[in-house]
Amino acid sequence: MLQTALHFSHTLLKEVIAEGDSVVDATMGNGNDTAFLAQLVGSTGNVYAFDVQEQAVINTAKKLADVNLSEHVQLFHQGHETIDTAIDKDILIKAAIFNLGYLPKSDKTIITTPNTTKQALDALLPRLTTKGRIVLVVYYGHAGGEAELTLVQDYCQTLPQESYSVLTYQFINQRNNPPILFCIEKK
Structure with missing residues (x-):
């Protein structure tokens, strides 16, 4: 069975993250990816998680x-x-x-934007290790979403x-703008 974008994102991350690594959850949301990353890096790794919404941090x-994974996780509001x-x-x-x-079950007017996402990518790429990956799951079925997808x-x-391999993964026969996954891997 084909994996959803969310499940495939975790598969792509599990393949490269080891105990002791430093990783980033650029949009912590409800904390599912943050907890997942904390499990992968273990007690010797570090997770840096970001979100503009106080409710996401809470x-x-x-x-x-x-789940007893708070240690070695830094939450940035x-x-x-x-x-x-x-x-x-x-x-x-x-x-x-x-x-x-946007954060599911919250204010749909608070969204990520092309400008902030570009700034984040520009900051992460030079720090990415060889064989490191950046996974972006783009939900674009809302106002402003198409611009960010572009x-x-x-x-x-x-x-x-010569420096990066980039994968895209999407379901092309589903309704309601299914998310599109992008994975950037540094060579």
Whole structure:
């Protein structure tokens, strides 16, 4: 059975993340990816998770506490465009995940934007380790979503193939704008 974009994103991350790695959840949302990443990096790794919404930080902190994974996770109540200044420049990142769009079951007017996403990608790429991956799951069926999808597609298509491999994964026969997954791997 084909995996959903969400499940495939986790498969792509599991393939490269090991205990002790440093990783980023660029859009922590309800904390599902943050907890997943914390399990993968273990007690010697670090997770840096970002979100502009206070409720996302609260939900994530609770989820991490409930499963005893709060240690080695730093929650930032700020947008992913601040990755460049929030994470020490000498820290190498093994993987990052973005779920672009809005926080499910919350204010649908608070969305990720092409500008902030580009800033985050620009900050992450130079810090990405060899064989490291950035996974972007783009939900685009809302106002502003198409512009962000275009930014991600254009950004990924212009990455030099000598340095990066880029994969896209999507279901093309589903209704209601199913998410599109992009995976950038540094060679």
